[in-house]
Amino acid sequence: MLGSIKGLKVTLSTMMRKPVTAQYPIANKRLDIKKRFMGFPALLWDDSNSEPYCTGCMVCVRECPTQCMTATMADNKKFSEGKSTRKKIIDSFGINLSRCIVCGICVDVCNFDAIEMSHEHELSKFQRNANRANLKSLLAMGKTFQSKIKWEPIQIKNIGNPDLRERLQAAAKAQSEKINANEGKMDGKPEGSSL
Amino acid sequence: MKISENINESGSTVDMLINMGPQHPSTHGVFRLVLQLDGELIVDAEPHIGYLHRGSEKLCETESYSQVVTLFDRLDYVANLNSELAYCMAVEKLLELQIPDRAWYIRTILCELNRISSHMLFYGVYGLDVGAMTPVLYGFRERERIQSLFEQVTGARMMHNYIRIGGVKEDTPPEFNENLHAVVLELEKAIEECDELLTQNEAFLARTKNISCLTIEDAIDFGVTGPILRSTGLVEDVRISEPYGIYDRFDFGIPIGSTGDCWDRYYIRMQEMRESLSIIKQAIKQMEPGEVQAKMRRIVRPPKGECFVRTESPRGDLGVFLVSDGSQNPYRVKVRAPSFANLQAIKHMLEGVYVADAVVILGSLDIVLGEVDR
Structure with missing residues (x-):
């Protein structure tokens, strides 16, 4: 008997809670x-x-x-x-x-x-x-x-604002030159492109 | 099968044949069970599978390595991320890739959450199987929480295609940590609530205690794995016996049962949810920012060879055997599906029990037909 009463307590406390479901076809009542x-x-x-x-x-x-x-x-x-x-x-x-x-x-x-x-x-x-x-x-x-x-475009070459694009392109170029210089020192070869 | 001509020893009554399925609400999919009944007792049972056969293993051979992940999503469609992980681990083993730590933490957190959501579904439908309507509503409510968290991270509620060869698709969104904390707290409460609702209920105990007890020897003979094997009292979990990924960094227990009956199988899953939550909490503490993708070529082309990996999916020991011939497509992908192996024990379990218990026993196996039929 005790187990069933405990279970009933849970259902009773759930009865008092706000609903967790949303009405689907009504536009402003859907989950976002x-x-x-x-x-x-x-x-x-x-x-x-x-x-x-x-x-x-x-x-x-x-x-x-x-x-x-x-x-x-x-x-x-x-x-x-x-x-x-x-x-x-x-x-x-x-x-x-x-x-x-x-x-x-x-x-x-x-x-x-x-x-x-x-x-x-x-x-x-x-x-x-x-x-x-x-x-x-x-x-x-x-x-x-x-x-x-x-x-917003992910690739720098697709960015619409020309000033921003040129600034980012220059930064990316400097970055890649830095990496290349480092790799030259370590005699490492780039392992293809990463995903 | 000689079911049709079977006559009782008394010679007067003929056993009754009953088709349970393929469209039966408690077969958890399209699955047919032919029961031979002597009055109320089951004399023989024959499972018929294949209604959901899509030829996934053969299809894998025509798709490229990165496309195969989408097919693995659809094998165990209740625990998608766990199936994705098994395949990706197999390809990574062939490629001998080093996966960044953060990718492993994200994978582990999501897979453990997926384990909880899968067990929550089991909890709900098992309640339905024994005749209780309420648990399914609670189970689905918690499952929804986890799925909307998945939606934030992976972009999909079920078919994620998120775990990729060499890591994961992209890093978690900025609001992820906060939401994960909230979900973990809510789940902790919910598991206790679910436990109180069903576990010690007298009607539930009467339906499940001492029903279809399985011995350790029988379980091993049938190749049963996962919660059903652990319910017999054997400590066997791939996360402990052959730790993959970063599972050796966590401290968690393996719940085991004692009698191997239906109630043990149910209760082990309830306890496993708590252990999964503890793994998630430890992982959140240990996780650090970093890369989520290993450096690799864009076109995946593993060297010639073969490998086998084992992972612990919510249903048991999920293995993937992968053969590569050095081309862009896998030469052979064999899936060792835990549901399929667990289903083999059903004939043994059903012999000599009442027909009303057939549904309870089938439900306690927690099979997913997408994985059984592939």
Whole structure:
């Protein structure tokens, strides 16, 4: 009998507590999404050049474990006009979001800061093919994500502010020269690039 | 199996065949158990597996080394980080990599948290199996706390892909330490609460005490590992007997049972949660800032060779046998899944017990079908 009474005490004290659950479909009553949350991948927009960061190099397409992506590359018209530093630019991009397993490998392998796991995660649609995202919808997802978390490029060469970019580039150059000088003394060879 | 033509010695009654599963609420997945009943007693039991077979081991051979981690997430989908760790350790052993200390501390903390969340799920559904509705709500509430902590660190609640070859994906966010402290404090309270709620409950004791006692000899013969082996009274834990990673730096106990019955299996898991919390607390104290990724080439290509690693997952001894032929894809990945080995003892355990206890015994094994079928 004693064990059951002890158990009842626990349930009674829980009855008095605030609920820990949240109502899902009601927007302001959901649990908030964490900053690192991985939703579906989205393409990011370079505001300083008004073009996507993506050059269509296909590395994410090749590394995707489920082969849910397609991409094609085109010559960048802005490059010939001298308005951009990107020789090539993304022409079309497709992700089958129902196939995507949200692993984040595409973000890790990207060399251009072009793809990021957005906070978009809802899959219910009315049409069967509505989960196939194209370049336009991926960029729209990316824009929402960028403004939501105030996204800044990770790579120095992509930083929009030219003063800041040059300052950081100079600092990075000095750093790498220092390391190279040290390694020359120790006769060590760099072991490839780190992840 | 000659179940269908079996006739009792008296010659008058025919044993009854019952299919438990594949869509049975207490089989914890898609699992079929064919029971042969003589009245209320189970005469014979035959487990049928394979309903969740996805060919993970074969798929590993077509993926590159870093992509395979995503497949290991989906093996033991209740303790994902523990399965990731086993695979990454195997590749690191082939590459002879030195993993930075901080990466090991993050791995250990997250894996132990994952052990607690896995045992919390067991606690909840085991309550359901014996007929108590309340524990599952408590178990899931605590599991949610841990999962939202995982979401902050890894970006996902279940399929993390966070433990990578050579370390972890990225360092913990700045607010992690504070949140971890809060979660540990809350878990401490919650484990005591859960303990009070179910462990000494008379109805629960009547359902689980002295049900399907397993002897040490039988347990070893069946290759049973983890909490089920320890419940028989044998001290066997890979974290102690073959310490991997940084487990030799922590001081923690291995709870063991005495009779090997269902209640012992349950209670060992409750005690293990406390030990895991003590490991986490020690790890927080010892952890220092630093690198979280070993220096390595971007394309993982281990030299020709093979290796076998053992880790202690919440369900038991999780082993990964990895063969490399020097290319970008593994030549063979064999998983020694603890759930699969533990399930082999079910026939022995079920013989001669009442049919009402079948659910209790199956629940006490805490199998995850993703790992059994692979």
